[in-house]
Amino acid sequence: MEWYLPLIWAALIGIAVAMYVILDGFDLGIGLLFPFAKSERERDQMVASIAPFWDGNETWLVLGGAGLLVAFPVAYAVIMPAFYLPVIAMLLALVFRGVAFEFRHVAQTSKVYWNVAFAAGSTIAALSQGVILGGLIQGIKVQNNAFAGGTFDWATPFALLCALGVAAGYALLGATWLVAKTEGAITERARIQGKWLLLAVLVFMAIVSLWTPLQFGRIAARWFSTPNIYFLWPVPLVTLAVALAAWRWLETGRTVLPFFAVIGLFLLGYLGLVISIFPYLVPPSLTIWDTAAVPASQIFMLIGTLFLLPIVLGYVGFVYWIFRGKVREGESYHH
Amino acid sequence: MDLDPVLLARLQFAFTITFHIIFPSFTIGLSAYIATVEVMWMKTGREHFHRLGRFWTKIFAVSFAMGVVSGIVLSYQLGTNWSRFSVVTGNVLGPLIGYEVLAAFFLEATFLGIMLFGWNRVPPALHTFSCIAVAVGTLISAFWILSANSWMHTPTGHAMRNGVAIPVDWLTVVFNPSFPYRFAHMVNAAFLTTCFVVFAVGARYLLAGKHLDEAKTMLRMAVGFAAIVAPLQLFLGDQHGLNTLKHQPIKIAAMEGHWDGSKPGDFHIFAWPDEKNEQNRFEISIPRGSSLILTHDPNGLFPGLKSVPRSERPPVVPVFFAFRIMLAIGFFMIGAALFGALLWWNGKLFETRWFLRVMAQTWWIGFVAVIAGWVVTETGRQPWVAHGILRTADATSPVLGASIATTLALFVVVYGVVFSAGIYYMNRLIAKGPSDVAEADQTPMLSPLSAAHDAGRAALAAKE
Numbered sequence: 001m002e003w004y005l006p007l008i009w010a011a012l013i014g015i016a017v018a019m020y021v022i023l024d025g026f027d028l029g030i031g032l033l034f035p036f037a038k039s040e041r042e043r044d045q046m047v048a049s050i051a052p053f054w055d056g057n058e059t060w061l062v063l064g065g066a067g068l069l070v071a072f073p074v075a076y077a078v079i080m081p082a083f084y085l086p087v088i089a090m091l092l093a094l095v096f097r098g099v100a101f102e103f104r105h106v107a108q109t110s111k112v113y114w115n116v117a118f119a120a121g122s123t124i125a126a127l128s129q130g131v132i133l134g135g136l137i138q139g140i141k142v143q144n145n146a147f148a149g150g151t152f153d154w155a156t157p158f159a160l161l162c163a164l165g166v167a168a169g170y171a172l173l174g175a176t177w178l179v180a181k182t183e184g185a186i187t188e189r190a191r192i193q194g195k196w197l198l199l200a201v202l203v204f205m206a207i208v209s210l211w212t213p214l215q216f217g218r219i220a221a222r223w224f225s226t227p228n229i230y231f232l233w234p235v236p237l238v239t240l241a242v243a244l245a246a247w248r249w250l251e252t253g254r255t256v257l258p259f260f261a262v263i264g265l266f267l268l269g270y271l272g273l274v275i276s277i278f279p280y281l282v283p284p285s286l287t288i289w290d291t292a293a294v295p296a297s298q299i300f301m302l303i304g305t306l307f308l309l310p311i312v313l314g315y316v317g318f319v320y321w322i323f324r325g326k327v328r329e330g331e332s333y334h335h
Numbered sequence: 336m337d338l339d340p341v342l343l344a345r346l347q348f349a350f351t352i353t354f355h356i357i358f359p360s361f362t363i364g365l366s367a368y369i370a371t372v373e374v375m376w377m378k379t380g381r382e383h384f385h386r387l388g389r390f391w392t393k394i395f396a397v398s399f400a401m402g403v404v405s406g407i408v409l410s411y412q413l414g415t416n417w418s419r420f421s422v423v424t425g426n427v428l429g430p431l432i433g434y435e436v437l438a439a440f441f442l443e444a445t446f447l448g449i450m451l452f453g454w455n456r457v458p459p460a461l462h463t464f465s466c467i468a469v470a471v472g473t474l475i476s477a478f479w480i481l482s483a484n485s486w487m488h489t490p491t492g493h494a495m496r497n498g499v500a501i502p503v504d505w506l507t508v509v510f511n512p513s514f515p516y517r518f519a520h521m522v523n524a525a526f527l528t529t530c531f532v533v534f535a536v537g538a539r540y541l542l543a544g545k546h547l548d549e550a551k552t553m554l555r556m557a558v559g560f561a562a563i564v565a566p567l568q569l570f571l572g573d574q575h576g577l578n579t580l581k582h583q584p585i586k587i588a589a590m591e592g593h594w595d596g597s598k599p600g601d602f603h604i605f606a607w608p609d610e611k612n613e614q615n616r617f618e619i620s621i622p623r624g625s626s627l628i629l630t631h632d633p634n635g636l637f638p639g640l641k642s643v644p645r646s647e648r649p650p651v652v653p654v655f656f657a658f659r660i661m662l663a664i665g666f667f668m669i670g671a672a673l674f675g676a677l678l679w680w681n682g683k684l685f686e687t688r689w690f691l692r693v694m695a696q697t698w699w700i701g702f703v704a705v706i707a708g709w710v711v712t713e714t715g716r717q718p719w720v721a722h723g724i725l726r727t728a729d730a731t732s733p734v735l736g737a738s739i740a741t742t743l744a745l746f747v748v749v750y751g752v753v754f755s756a757g758i759y760y761m762n763r764l765i766a767k768g769p770s771d772v773a774e775a776d777q778t779p780m781l782s783p784l785s786a787a788h789d790a791g792r793a794a795l796a797a798k799e
Contacts, residue, residue: 051448051451051452052448052449052451052452052453053448055399055400055403055444055447055448056441056444056445056447056448058403058407058444059436059440059441059444061407062406062407062410062436062440063433063436063437063440063441065410065411065414066410066429066432066433066435066436067433067436068414069410069413069414069421069425069428069429069432069433070425070429070430070432070433071429073421073422073425073426073429074422074425076414076418076421076425077414077418077419077421077422077425077732078418079414080411080413080414080415080418080421080732081414081415081418081732081733081734084415084732084734084738084742085738085741085742087411087414087415088411088415088742088745088746091407091408091411091412092408092745092746092749094404094407095404095405095407095408095749095750095753096749096753098400098403098404098407099397099400099401099404099753099756099757101400102396102397102400102760103397103756103757103760106393106397106760106763106764107756107760110756145422146418146419146422146733147418147732147733148733151734151735151737151738293425293426293429294426294501294502296426296501296502296503296505297425297426297427297429297430297502300430300502300505301429301430301433301434304430304433304434304437304438305433305437308437308438309437312437312441312442312445315441315442315445315446316441316445318445319445319446319448319449322448322449322453322456322457323448323452323456
C-alpha cells in the first residue's frame with residue numbers, strides 16, 4: 001500500500017512549487033523590472049500592486065522546503081548541501097528584498113538604498129533559483145544517499161542559461177501583472193516589456209528543450225522513444241499556441257488575460273520539466289520512492305494537508321479578491 | 336586553512352536563529368496587543384484605541400517582515416547545514432514543521448495583508464478579525480515549532496530503525512514531556528517581552544508630555560498585564576526547570592554550576608565554573624538554595640556534572656551565565672511590575688517620573704531574557720542535537736568549512752545592516768508617535784493616501 005504515497009506527495013509538492021513559482025514569480029518580477037521605472041511614484045505604484053501579497057507568496061517557498069523535508073527527507077538532505085551557495089545566496093537576497101518592502105516605506109533619505117536592495121535582492125533570488133533548477137536537471141552526485149559532489153558542481157553554462165531563463169520568466173510574469181494591476185504610463189511600458197520578455201522566454205525555452213535531450217540521454221529517451229512521443233508531441237505545440245495568445249492579448253490591450261496566458265506558459269514549461277525528470281527527485285540516481293519518508297510520516301501530514309490546504313487556498317483567494325482592481329499612480333503603500 | 340565545519344555550522348545556526356527569535360518574541364505579543372486594542376476600540380468607540388492599533392501595526396509590519404525573512408532562512412538551513420540531522424529526524428520533525436507552515440504561516444501571511452493594507456478596504460470588524468487571525472497564527476506557529484524543538488530535548492513516541500527515528504505514536508511525539516512547559520514558558524516570555532516594550536513607549540510619551548491618552552492607556556495595560564504575567568513566568572520557569580531535572584539532569588547541573596551530586600546543591604548567585612578542574616571559583620552562594628528549589632528539600636540531592644564523563648557535558652560557562660541573566664531580568668520584571676501596580680493603586684503611576692524614566696529605557700530586557708533562555712536550553716542540550724538520538728557533531732552536512740565561513744560572514748553583514756536599519760526605523764516610528772498617524776489620514780495635504788483611498792473606492796465602485 002506504500003507505493004502511491006510518494007506519488008501523492010510528489011504531486012502535492014509539485015503543486016506547492018508551481019504555486020510558488022507563479023506567485024512569488026510575479027512579485028520577484030516586479031523587482032526585476034524595478035530599475036526600468038521612471039520615477040519614485042511609479043516605483044511606489046509597482047510595490048503597492050504586490051505589497052499585500054508578497055508575504056503569502058513567499059510562504060509557498062517555505063512550504064516547498066518544509067514539504068520536501070516532510071515527505072522526502074533524503075532528497076532534502078541531498079539537494080540543500082548540493083546547492084549550498086546558491087540556496088544561501090537566494091535566502092540572503094530574499095532577506096534584503098523582503099525587508100525592503102517595509103523599509104522603503106518608512107525610510108526617507110535612505111529610500112534609494114532600499115530601492116536598490118529590492119531590485120538587486122529580487123534579481124539575485126531569481127537567478128539563484130534558476131541556477132538551482134539547472135543544477136537539479138543536470139543531476140547531483142550522490143553516494144550512500146548523501147551528497148558526494150563538490151562545492152561548485154552546479155556552476156555550469158547550462159545552469160547559467162537556466163538562471164537567465166528563470167529571471168526572464170519572472171520578469172515576464174511581473175510585466176503582465178503590472179498590465180493587470182496598474183494604470184498609466186507604467187502599464188503601457190509593461191506591455192512593451194512583456195512582449196520582449198515573451199520572446200526572450202520562448203528563446204530560453206527552445207534552447208533548454210534542445211540542450212537537455214542532446215546532453216542527457218535519459219531526457220532524450222523520455223521524450224523521443226515510442227510510445228512516449230505519441231503522447232508528448234502536443235506539449236511544445238500547445239506551448240507555442242499559448243505564447244501566441246499572450247502576444248495577441250498584450251497587443252490588443254487586454255488587462256488580465258496576458259497574465260493568465262503567461263501562467264499557462266509557466267505551467268507548460270513546468271510540465272515539460274516534470275516529464276523530463278520524473279520519477280527522479282534527485283536526478284540521475286534517487287527517485288521519489290528512494291527518498292520518501294516512512295508512510296506514518298507521509299500519512300500524518302497528508303491528513304492535515306487535505307484538511308488545511310483547501311482552507312489556505314480559500315483565504316489566499318479571499319485576499320486577492322479584497323485587493324482586486326487596479327492600483328493607481330500615486331496610490332501609495334500604506335498601513 | 337583548516338576550518339572546523341561543525342563549529343562553523345553551529346556558529347552560523349546560532350547566529351541566524353538568535354537573530355530570528357528576537358522578532359517572533361515581539362510579534363507574538365504585539366499581534367495579541369493590537370488585536371486587544373482593536374477589540375477595545377470596537378467595544379468602546381474611543382478613538383485613541385484606534386490610533387494605538389494603527390500605530391503599533393506600523394511597527395508590527397517592520398518587525399514581522401524581519402521575522403518572516405529570517406524564518407525562511409531557517410527552514411532551509413536545516414538542510415544546508417544539518418543534512419544528516421534532517422535524515423535522522425526528518426520523519427518525526429518534518430511533519431511538525433509542515434503543520435506549522437500549513438496551519439500558521441499562511442494564516443499569518445494572508446491576514447497580515449489585510450491587517451497592514453486593509454484599513455480602508457475592509458470594514459473595522461473584518462480588520463479586527465484579521466488582527467485576531469494573525470495573533471492566533473503566531474500562537475499556532477509557536478505551538479508546532481516548540482513541539483518540534485521540545486522533541487529534540489525530550490524525544491518520545493518514536494523508534495529507531497537503521498539509525499533513523501521513525502514515528503510510532505504522533506500524540507506522544509507532539510506532546511512530548513517538555514513541550515507543555517516550554518510552550519507555556521516561551522509564549523509567556525513573548526507576551527512579557529512585548530509588554531515591556533509597550534511599557535517603555537508609554538513611559539517615553541508620558542515623560543515627553545506627548546500622546547497622553549495613548550501613553551496612559553499603554554502604561555495601565557502594561558502594568559496590569561505585567562503584574563500578572565511576570566510572577567506567572569517565575570512559576571512557569573520553575574515548573575519547566577523541574578521538568579528538565581527529570582529529563583535532562585545534566586543541563587540543570589550546568590545551570591546550577593553543580594559538580595558533586597553527592598552533596599546538596601547551593602544556589603550560586605555568582606561563580607566562575609572552572610570546567611578543567613571541575614569546580615567553581617569565586618562562589619557567592621545561598622547554601623542549599625538549589626536543593627530547596629529543585630527538590631523542595633534543603634538536603635535533597637540532584638545529579639552533578641561529575642556524574643557523567645566530560646564528553647557528555649554541555650559547555651558549563653555559557654549555560655550557567657545565561658541562566659543568571661535570564662533570572663536577573665525576570666526578577667527585575669516582577670519587581671517593576673509589582674512596584675508599578677503599587678503606584679497605580681496609589682494613583683501615582685503617572686507622576687513618579689524616576690520610575691517612568693527607568694522603564695522608558697528598559698524596552699530591550701525581554702529580548703535579552705528570551706535569548707539567554709534559549710542559550711540555556713539549547714547549549715544545555717549539548718553534546719546532543721536530538722537528546723540521546725544524534726550528536727551535534729554527527730548532524731552536519733557534507734559541506735566545506737570554507738563555504739560555511741563565507742556564508743557566515745555574509746549573514747553577519749546582511750543581518751547587521753538589516754537589523755540596524757530595522758531598529759532605526761522602528762525607533763523613528765515610535766518617535767513620530769500615534770497621533771500623527773491618524774492626522775496623516777485626515778489631512779490629504781500631508782499624504783496622498785486619502786486621495787488614493789478615494790480613488791480606489793471610485794475604481795471599485797466603477798467596477799461593481
